Amino acid sequence: MENKIIRIGIVGYGNLGRGAELAIEKQSDMTLVGIFTRRAPSDVQPVFTNTHVYAYEELSQYQDKIDVLILCGGSASDLPQMSPELVTMYNIVDSFDNHAKIVDHLHHVQEAATKSGKVGVISVGWDPGLFSMNRVLGEIVIPDGGTHTFWGEGLSQGHSEAVRRVTGVKHAVQYTVPIEDVLEKAREGIGADLSAADRHKRVCYVVADEKDYERIEQEIKTMPDYFAPYETTVHFISEAQFLKDHQKMKHGGFVIRSGNTSSENKQAYEFSLALDSNPKFTASVLVAYARAAFKLNQFGETGAKTAFDIPLSFLSPNPEKI
């Protein structure tokens, strides 16, 4: 295979797109052709002043200038359309994370990519992605056991948003936190059947007027589904402290597989991430899989791929050294 610089396009420019722009800058074998946005290109401020910004509608004109598109849209409404559509023109990689619909998404991308002769790598990032790989590998090497996934300590966008909708709340974040005892027991192989609410607690930091504290705390703790089944703590803090301590999108979690490889011995397998920035880490994983998408296509592969289909050597910028 010729040793060429991989030409990347980023589609969508929120936190994930910004992370991809930063991550590409760190790769010796990649160059960023530009960002494609549905907004007015002049409204997008990239991290690097020399990064080009183009309108989404211009995408079809770059087919001989871009090797892989990194799709940085959302899983709810963007990616289900965007991934099958853009894989008709480009190799793509996405972080589609609606677990219940991954199989459908795979089929749509597979159909389009097989026709176009391109590669579509879907659902990579850390969960789905690295966590999925570890769940599968743990089950393969410890066939007789239980798999335990914990998320956090990390900021949940959905739950933070739910707290912000409570009347009187000025600012709020919600952290999902694994319950330490349950985590310890998972390492002993206990509790594989527990629910998410049994495994996690929810900790909120809220800025509000003091007269509203009691009512707000009550409303949060009794919110169905979001908080009611969980052990929930609400801390009221000042706006200054909120802006100082709660702006990072930290996240992470644990995949634990414990059980027996054969009858009489207990084996424990654990993978964990502690991330200061969830979107920047996800972007870094996407960039590695963009390399894989390009190389797989160079080797004549086409169709939809997940993390399970791709050897690590395809992700590495220096496969000859590993």
Place this chain on the structure above:
Amino acid sequence: MENKIIRIGIVGYGNLGRGAELAIEKQSDMTLVGIFTRRAPSDVQPVFTNTHVYAYEELSQYQDKIDVLILCGGSASDLPQMSPELVTMYNIVDSFDNHAKIVDHLHHVQEAATKSGKVGVISVGWDPGLFSMNRVLGEIVIPDGGTHTFWGEGLSQGHSEAVRRVTGVKHAVQYTVPIEDVLEKAREGIGADLSAADRHKRVCYVVADEKDYERIEQEIKTMPDYFAPYETTVHFISEAQFLKDHQKMKHGGFVIRSGNTSSENKQAYEFSLALDSNPKFTASVLVAYARAAFKLNQFGETGAKTAFDIPLSFLSPNPEKI
């Protein structure tokens, strides 16, 4: 690909071979044709009474009855000859773990396997193997950082043997133990340049006559290379306690990658194993890669492969479900 039962042969029957026999029993898509030994077959007592035992010299006669051989010999003298020799007749998998000579071993197996049209999967297990995969993947997704490997808490065969050679020692085991503070700092990204002696302490359990305690402890702690540079503790215990508590071959360790995905954020990636039985876990990994060797060869692949070359879907007994 036809959905057939994979027919396995085990070559060598120590702790690893026994682990392989047990692990194959757990696989719905495999059958064990037999164990091949250089000892007199009647001297080998398999776990299951219906397991066949054959002489090593008979191996050439089973080429149409066995799909993959799992080589359970040692890395010092067995595998450097055995793997290139047997891959002339069979798909093989080995756990060659002499890190300094893996590249040579790869070339020898590659040359023989390319000629014979077979697949030789080398150096799989947990280190090299799962740890290698995590070192590489950690470096790919966190390009600007340090990699920290800790072994243990685990029984070291070589160090236990060194203690047993001290005059007056009746029984002894040595455990390698990560130093907790250094492990914590690794998670913060500190100490990637530390030596093995800076990262680990050595804890010995020794059975001896009380009159010899002081001299034995002194001799152990001052033993060059093995113990002198390490923080070493020697516990003298009774023979009964030794036989009760120190017969398991437990092991494990940590691969930590910490650093930045891009300039301003700290990300930590951690993989760990806590194994009651080192050889049984290694055998379980070997069995999964035996499946991969078979499938790769069915797909027309030949030559030497490592863990970096093989997608997870090839390891799974149920790839359609992952």
